[in-house]
Structure formats: C-alpha cells, structure tokens
Amino acid sequence: SAYVQDPNDKPSEKCGVLNVTKITEHGKKVRKNWTSSWTVLQGSSLLFAKGQGGGTSWVSDGNLYLSAVFGGSQSKPEFTVDLRGGSVEWASKDKSSKKHVIELKTRQGTELLIQSENDGLINDWFRTLQDTISTHAWE
Ligand code: I3S
Numbered sequence: 001s002a003y004v005q006d007p008n009d010k011p012s013e014k015c016g017v018l019n020v021t022k023i024t025e026h027g028k029k030v031r032k033n034w035t036s037s038w039t040v041l042q043g044s045s046l047l048f049a050k051g052q053g054g055g056t057s058w059v060s061d062g063n064l065y066l067s068a069v070f071g072g073s074q075s076k077p078e079f080t081v082d083l084r085g086g087s088v089e090w091a092s093k094d095k096s097s098k099k100h101v102i103e104l105k106t107r108q109g110t111e112l113l114i115q116s117e118n119d120g121l122i123n124d125w126f127r128t129l130q131d132t133i134s135t136h137a138w139e
Contacts, residue, residue, distance in 0.1 A: 014041040014128050016121065020048055024111035037078065041128060044084045044136035047077040081106050084136050088129045102126055
C-alpha cells in the first residue's frame with residue numbers, strides 16, 4: 001500500500017527507530033515494556049508505531065511515496081505524546097541499566113524512556129526533543 005504525501009500535510013521533522021518504554025501513565029507507574037518503535041516527530045507530536053516499520057520511500061512525479069510505514073497493518077500509531085509543556089533529560093542510572101537513555105515527561109503525566117545503542121542518533125534526538133519543547137510553547 002502506498003500513501004501519497006499531501007503537500008498541505010506537515011512533513012515529519014524527524015523519524016527513526018528507537019527503543020521505547022512507558023514507565024508512567026497518567027501519573028501512575030506502569031511495568032516497563034521495551035519495544036522497538038518507528039518514531040516520528042511531527043510538529044509538537046511524537047508518534048510511535050510498533051515494529052521497525054520496514055517501509056521504504058521513493059519520489060516519483062514529484063510525489064513522496066511511503067510504503068508500509070504508516071500504511072497497512074502497522075499503519076496506526078501505537079501512541080502519540082504531546083511534547084508541549086514536557087521535559088527531557090538524560091535518565092539517571094536507577095531508571096535503566098541501558099546506555100543512552102532519554103527520560104521524557106509529558107504534561108499529561110506520561111513518562112517514557114527512549115533509548116538507542118547508537119549514541120550519535122540518540123544525541124540528535126535529545127537535541128531535537130529539547131528544541132521542540134522550547135519552541136512549541138504551551139498554548
Ligand atoms: O527498572 P526495571 O524493573 O529493572 O526494568 C527492567 C525490567 O522491566 C525487565 O523486565 P521484567 O522485570 O518485567 O522481566 C526488563 O527486561 C529490563 O529491560 C528492564 O530494565 P532496563 O534496565 O533494561 O531498563
């Protein structure tokens with residue numbers, strides 16, 4: 001299945017595969033469940049979809065086509081968080097034994113851990129999330 005990018009849609013500012021787990025939902029602690037997620041930043045929303053996506057993209061006749069990323073059985077984002085009013089920091093050792101872990105807290109009381117073995121990649125995400133939070137003020 002292919003999806004033609006509507007030129008009026010906001011483009012994704014960043015996407016990639018990250019390991020993600022919620023640790024708190026609506027202010028309540030939840031059990032960790034690390035999952036490899038296709039992660040998309042769009043405006044002040046961060047979207048997560050299960051699996052590696054496995055999608056490819058190509059340009060034809062000036063249109064951007066995306067296959068099987070947000071199309072087909074894995075199409076629906078698993079969950080979305082609003083970054084406005086949130087915060088990011090490097091997670092302390094007691095939050096996870098993994099390396100390169102970002103702790104993201106949202107205004108809605110969700111706390112996520114976001115991780116990658118690739119430190120360049122996770123540093124880019126850290127900066128991007130910080131920039132997004134500081135440029136999208138809470139309305
Ligand atoms: O913070 P925790 O409880 O030590 O987190 C670990 C556990 O969630 C563990 O699963 P179970 O205890 O549910 O079987 C996970 O496999 C680990 O990955 C969790 O710790 P890390 O340090 O990897 O975030």
